[in-house]
Structure formats: structure tokens, C-alpha cells
Amino acid sequence: MAKGGNQIEKLAEAPVEFVKDGTAFLQKCKKPGNKDFLKIVRAVGIGFVAVGVIGYAIKLVHIPIRYLIV
Amino acid sequence: MAGFRLIELAKPFVPLLPEVELPYEKIGFDEKVVYTIIAAIVYVFGQFPLVGLAKSVVVEDTSNAVLDPIYFLRGVFAAEPKTLMEFGIFPVVSSALIMQVLAGLKMVKVNFKVRQDRELFQSCTKLFALLQSFVLANVFIFSGYYGSGLSVIQIILLNLQLVLATLFVTLLIEVVDKGYGFASGAMAIITVNISTNLVADVFGVNQVPVDSEGHKEAQGAIINLLQSMRSSHKSFLGAIFGAFNRDYLPNLTTALLVIVLAGLVCYFNNFRLELPIRSTRTRGVNNVYPIRLLYVGGLSVLFSYVVLFYIHVAAFTLVQLVARNDPSSLIYKIIGGYAPSNNLLYVPQFPLSLLTPPKSLLDCISRQPLTPITFTAFLVVTGVWFASLWQHISGSSARDISAQFKEQGITLTGHREQGIAKEFEKIVPLASTTGAAVLALLVSGGELLGLKGKGASIILGVSCGFSLLELITAEYQQSGGQSALTQVLGVSGA
Numbered sequence: 001m002a003k004g005g006n007q008i009e010k011l012a013e014a015p016v017e018f019v020k021d022g023t024a025f026l027q028k029c030k031k032p033g034n035k036d037f038l039k040i041v042r043a044v045g046i047g048f049v050a051v052g053v054i055g056y057a058i059k060l061v062h063i064p065i066r067y068l069i070v
Numbered sequence: 071m072a073g074f075r076l077i078e079l080a081k082p083f084v085p086l087l088p089e090v091e092l093p094y095e096k097i098g099f100d101e102k103v104v105y106t107i108i109a110a111i112v113y114v115f116g117q118f119p120l121v122g123l124a125k126s127v128v129v130e131d132t133s134n135a136v137l138d139p140i141y142f143l144r145g146v147f148a149a150e151p152k153t154l155m156e157f158g159i160f161p162v163v164s165s166a167l168i169m170q171v172l173a174g175l176k177m178v179k180v181n182f183k184v185r186q187d188r189e190l191f192q193s194c195t196k197l198f199a200l201l202q203s204f205v206l207a208n209v210f211i212f213s214g215y216y217g218s219g220l221s222v223i224q225i226i227l228l229n230l231q232l233v234l235a236t237l238f239v240t241l242l243i244e245v246v247d248k249g250y251g252f253a254s255g256a257m258a259i260i261t262v263n264i265s266t267n268l269v270a271d272v273f274g275v276n277q278v279p280v281d282s283e284g285h286k287e288a289q290g291a292i293i294n295l296l297q298s299m300r301s302s303h304k305s306f307l308g309a310i311f312g313a314f315n316r317d318y319l320p321n322l323t324t325a326l327l328v329i330v331l332a333g334l335v336c337y338f339n340n341f342r343l344e345l346p347i348r349s350t351r352t353r354g355v356n357n358v359y360p361i362r363l364l365y366v367g368g369l370s371v372l373f374s375y376v377v378l379f380y381i382h383v384a385a386f387t388l389v390q391l392v393a394r395n396d397p398s399s400l401i402y403k404i405i406g407g408y409a410p411s412n413n414l415l416y417v418p419q420f421p422l423s424l425l426t427p428p429k430s431l432l433d434c435i436s437r438q439p440l441t442p443i444t445f446t447a448f449l450v451v452t453g454v455w456f457a458s459l460w461q462h463i464s465g466s467s468a469r470d471i472s473a474q475f476k477e478q479g480i481t482l483t484g485h486r487e488q489g490i491a492k493e494f495e496k497i498v499p500l501a502s503t504t505g506a507a508v509l510a511l512l513v514s515g516g517e518l519l520g521l522k523g524k525g526a527s528i529i530l531g532v533s534c535g536f537s538l539l540e541l542i543t544a545e546y547q548q549s550g551g552q553s554a555l556t557q558v559l560g561v562s563g564a
Contacts, residue, residue, distance in 0.1 A: 018454075018507075021504070022500070022503070022504035022507060025343070025363075025500050025501065026341070026363070026504065026508075028343055029341040029342060029343050029363055030341070030342055030344050030360075031337075031340070031341060032337065032340035036340065037337060037340065040336055040340060041336050043539070044336055044536065045332075047535065048268065048332075048532070049265070049268075049269060051107075051261065051262050051265045052262075052265035052266050052268050053269055054111065054262075054266075055110075055111065055263065055265060055266025056266050056269045056270050056274065058111060058114045058266075059114065059117075059266060059270060059276075060275075060276060062115075062117065062118075065118075
């Protein structure tokens with residue numbers, strides 16, 4: 001019984017430990033500064049939207065094709 | 071050679087399966103960019119409607135029509151309903167991930183150092199993907215998803231289309247994977263598809279009929295706002311209210327939420343632990359070695375969704391195929407059934423709804439109060455488990471990094487050479503699992519607000535896009551910035 005209890009205790013402890021370690025890790029991390037962040041967001045945003053527009057253009061082309069073949 | 075090896079099963083099929091040849095010479099930077107983008111675009115092109123469907127499945131008697139049961143998983147796998155990409159890249163991605171995980175757990179014995187083993191493993195993965203799409207196709211066909219009373223020819227046609235489409239996607243991904251493009255093909259396809267969907271949801275101009283009176287609304291949230299402000303059958307305030315609240319098409323609220331999520335992912339992508347390093351050969355050369363928080367990137371989310379997909383397809387098979395979604399049957403009572411919604415979606419009921427993101431925040435509180443707990447827990451547990459496994463089996467585990475350090479004559483400041491491996495073994499798993507947990511929390515946060523899969527997909531899309539961008543910039547710098555593309559484009563967008 002004692003052994004079982006111990007195991008359960010360990011199992012319950014693992015997530016708590018994980019959360020503790022995780023938050024400690026997060027605090028140690030270097031976070032992007034405001035300027036960096038803006039730069040990154042802009043780069044990712046431009047890339048994302050550019051690729052998206054190309055993809056969407058293809059999708060638009062598909063609409064008439066769909067009418068033709070269905 | 072003890073015992074039976076699963077990969078041997080693929081042996082008779084190796085000569086039958088088409089394979090992409092490895093490039094003979096080094097592919098240049100420009101070609102790689104072009105290959106990657108074209109591969110992804112070809113995928114988008116591939117979303118042709120299926121041949122052999124009854125023309126008006128939707129108009130059919132709606133009370134027992136089988137609707138889309140996996141709508142909230144589609145975004146993540148770039149799957150478009152009722153097209154060749156019905157299952158999107160799911161069969162390919164899931165088989166690749168599952169086989170890798172099995173190999174990592176030593177359940178499938180592969181010696182990756184032997185060329186023949188590698189080839190067998192690859193063919194096995196491909197075969198598994200085809201098998202999956204075949205099974206999925208038939209589950210969907212016989213559940214009545216493509217309409218009831220299909221003829222034999224229709225069934226064969228559907229099967230052929232879906233399986234061949236998967237084979238095609240496999241090859242498309244393989245082209246990129248084998249060094250013609252950047253990173254993994256699946257990543258490129260996911261990124262392009264998700265960005266396409268984002269643009270369609272925000273700026274989409276195509277008109278979709280929304281009610282029986284023949285009114286049409288634009289798919290894009292912003293376009294819809296502008297349009298309905300001018301339309302005659304709506305008041306000005308009603309137009310704005312509708313633009314933020316319509317639930318049949320993307321609305322401004324979800325668009326804004328998605329953009330916020332994307333920003334958050336960008337933010338977390340730049341969390342890094344910088345370890346001070348110094349060279350053991352030359353004195354006074356100090357630098358930092360960054361360990362990213364999102365060490366495994368979006369893969370952990372992808373894995374969670376693969377598991378989720380399996381669960382939901384299994385449930386769909388049982389409920390629809392075996393029990394015919396009949397509320398009085400035992401299976402329905404145990405697993406839960408489906409309720410049609412908006413004539414488009416099949417919404418899982420309790421207890422299956424525990425693992426289904428709600429349709430809206432209101433729905434979540436009023437109808438599925440337990441879902442936030444179970445869904446989040448599911449995502450976090452699967453994501454963290456996968457991350458801790460993946461950082462170990464992929465080529466960037468603690469051991470690999472320390473070996474690399476040794477080779478290049480670098481060491482962590484304040485540690486002896488022997489201590490490096492130990493230090494990394496502490497940090498790398500922690501980084502990857504914490505990162506996975508953060509991502510999982512973000513995903514579930516977004517999904518619980520009622521994004522219907524858009525939250526998960528944007529998070530995956532941005533983190534995949536990020537990995538791609540990182541690879542591309544690294545390669546760009548390595549190639550010495552010699553690229554005709556960037557000269558043409560002026561400053562590269564990246």
C-alpha cells in the first residue's frame with residue numbers, strides 16, 4: 001500500500017515539477033525586444049501574406065474550373 | 071538478425087513504388103526556393119473536386135446526410151473537403167511521424183546507418199501512407215459521406231482518386247525532402263496552405279451564397295464588412311455586427327484572434343536561452359549558443375493533431391459505419407454521436423465532444439463545460455510526450471550537440487568538457503518540453519475560443535513558416551548572398 005501511495009505521489013509530483021522547471025526556464029530565456037519583435041513580425045507577416053496571396057489567386061482560378069467540370 | 075522486422079514487409083513493394091532520385095549535384099539557393107514554392111503551389115493546384123460524386127449532396131434530404139466530421143482538423147492538414155485533397159497531407163505526415171516515433175521507441179527496428187534499411191524504411195512509410203488513405207477513403211465512402219447509394223464504379227473512382235492523390239502528395243513532399251528544396255515538404259505545404267486560407271478568410275472576395283433568398287456574402291471578413299455596409303438589405307450597425315459575428319463564414323472576430331495568435335507564436339519563437347560558449351583553441355573568443363524554446367517547432371502540435379485525427383476517425387467509423395449515428399444504439403451512448411450543424415458540419419456530442427474544440431466560446435461554456443480541461447490536457451500531454459521523444463531521436467539531441475561542440479572545439483563557459491553533455495541533457499529536453507507545453511496551451515486557448523481549427527493551423531503555419539525562414543536565411547548567408555532572386559526582388563521579403 002505504502003509503495004502504491006508513493007508511486008501516485010511521484011506521479012502527481014511530476015507535473016508540478018515540470019511546471020516549476022518550465023517557468024524557471026521561461027524566465028531565464030532571452031525575450032525578443034520590442035524592436036526585434038516588430039522586425040520579425042513584419043518579415044513573417046510579409047512572407048505569409050505574399051505566399052497567401054499567390055495561393056489564393058490559384059484558388060480563385062479554381063472556382064471557374066470547378067463550375068466547368070462538375 | 072533476430073526476429074521479424076516490420077520494414078521487411080515493404081520489400082516486395084520497393085520496385086513498384088515510385089521514388090524521387092536524389093539530386094546529382096548540389097542544388098543552388100535559387101533553385102531550392104523555386105522548388106519549395108512550386109511544390110507547395112502544385113499542392114494548392116491539386117485541390118480539384120472529386121469526380122464521381124453525386125452533384126448535389128448538400129441539397130439532398132438533410133436529416134440523415136452525413137456531414138463533415140473532421141472539420142476542426144482540416145486546417146492543420148491542409149485538407150479541403152470534397153476535393154482530391156480530402157485528407158490533405160494527413161496520410162503522409164501521420165505515417166512519417168508515426169514511423170519515426172516507432173523507430174525512436176525501437177518498436178520498429180531500423181539501422182539508419184545501412185542504406186538498404188533506410189530505403190526499406192522509406193518505402194514502408196510510403197506504403198503506410200497509401201494504406202491509410204485507402205482505409206480513410208473507404209471509411210468515408212461507406213459511411214455515406216459522399217452521398218448514399220454510390221454505384222460500384224463511383225466507389226472505385228473515388229478510391230482511385232483519393233489514393234492516387236496521396237501518392238502524388240507523397241512524391242511532392244519527397245521532392246522537397248530529398249534536397250531539392252528547403253526543410254521538409256510537409257512544412258512548406260502546410261505553410262502555403264495555411265497562409266492561403268488566412269488570406270482567403272480575411273481578404274477573400276469570392277461570394278458564397280448564405281441564405282435561401284439568394285443573398286451572397288464574401289468569404290473574406292474585411293471584404294464582407296465593406297460589402298455589407300453598402301448593401302441595401304442590412305442596416306449599417308447590423309452590417310458591422312454581422313461582420314463580427316456571422317458563424318457560417320469567417321468573421322472579423324476570428325480573423326483578429328488568429329492574427330493575435332500568430333503574433334504570439336512569433337513572440338514565443340524568439341524565446342531562447344543563450345549559453346555562453348568559448349573556443350578551446352583560441353583564447354578570448356566568446357560567443358553565445360542559443361537554445362530555442364520551441365525546440366521541436368510546430369511538430370508537437372502536428373503530432374497532437376495526428377492523434378486527435380485518429381481518435382476522431384475511429385469514433386466516426388464506429389458511430390457512423392457501425393451504429394449509423396443512431397441515438398438508441400449502444401455505441402452512440404458510449405462514444406457519443408454527431409449532430410448536424412449549419413448543414414455543413416457534423417458536431418460530435420458528449421463524450422466525444424470532450425476532445426472536440428467547441429464551435430464558439432458560448433458553446434464551450436454552455437454545452438461543453440468539461441472540454442477546456444480535457445482538450446487542453448490532451449494537447450499538453452501528447453505534445454510534451456512527443457517533444458521529449460523527438461528531441462531525443464531527431465538529429466539535434468543533447469548528445470549530438472555536445473558531439474558537435476567537441477568537433478568544433480567549443481565549450482560552455484564555466485564547464486569542463488565532460489560536463490557539456492550533462493548540461494545539455496538538462497537543458498535540451500526541458501526546452502523542448504516547455505516549448506511544446508507553451509504551444510499546446512496557445513493552441514487550446516485559441517481553439518476554445520471557437521476558432522474551429524483555425525487557431526491550431528495558424529500556430530502550426532507560423533511556426534513552420536518560421537523554421538523555413540530560418541533555414542532559408544541560413545542557407546542564404548552560407549551561399550554568400552549570391553542569389554539572382556534577391557536581386558530581382560530588390561530586398562528579399564525575408
